[in-house]
Amino acid sequence: MAEKRKYKKRYCKYCEAKVDFIDYKDAKALRFSLSERYKIMPRRLTGNCKRHQDMISVVIKRARAAALVPYTVTRKAVVTAPFENLR
Amino acid sequence: MRNYENLVIVKPTLTAEEIQASIKAIEEIITSNGGEIAATSPMGMRKLAYPIEKNERGYYHVIYSSIAPSAISEIERRFRINEDLLRFVTIKYDTNREKVAFNNMVEKAKKLAEEPKDQTPVTETPVAEAPTQTPTVETEDPVATETASE
Structure with missing residues (x-):
């Protein structure tokens, strides 16, 4: 529920910033569109537009392949270090 | 290409x-x-x-x-x-x-x-040396500012 409230205003933050290209090596920038368990956040919660959501999903999958962002997080990892390596 | x-x-x-x-x-x-x-x-x-x-x-x-x-x-x-x-x-x-x-x-x-x-050869040396070198840079800066003020 807390997450829903966090994303109450619905507008695309990437459109507002006029982002044309997202670099997958910049893992900090991807944090906005990742959940606590490093899942890709759905559009209905983040308010991203379709175009930017498509870009982000591709970029996050690239970052996962490059071991910059984890694929999955076990319960232990969630408790000990949420977003530790991205800071 | x-x-x-x-x-x-x-x-x-x-x-x-x-x-x-x-x-x-x-x-x-x-x-x-x-x-x-x-x-x-x-x-x-x-x-x-x-x-x-x-x-x-x-x-x-x-x-x-x-x-x-x-x-x-x-x-x-x-x-x-x-x-x-x-x-x-x-x-x-x-x-x-x-x-x-x-x-x-x-x-x-x-x-x-x-x-x-100029820093790349420094980074090639083991990581443990990097923190020891940064304080020396910090100490140098106040000295330089002091001499400038005098």
């Missing part, structure tokens, strides 16, 4: 010299297959998001280059044979928007490579 970006993760168990040697070998693979390296940017030793081959850390290195599309399969085949590499990611920059971003990243990497050239 197309613009490509090769991200390479080298094993952390190697020494600093061996890592540099293997990176040179990797760049040679690209150049020998007709690629032109535009810029390189070392991201350095990083913690991996998940262990690869039981390694928790890895040395990241990015190579921006323009390569003929037909040579990519041969380059990737050579990367797979190389046992120093934990992982490699090859990304194509083809559309106009991506090309602009590619050129921006190349320029950034070139600038970074030019500016801290």
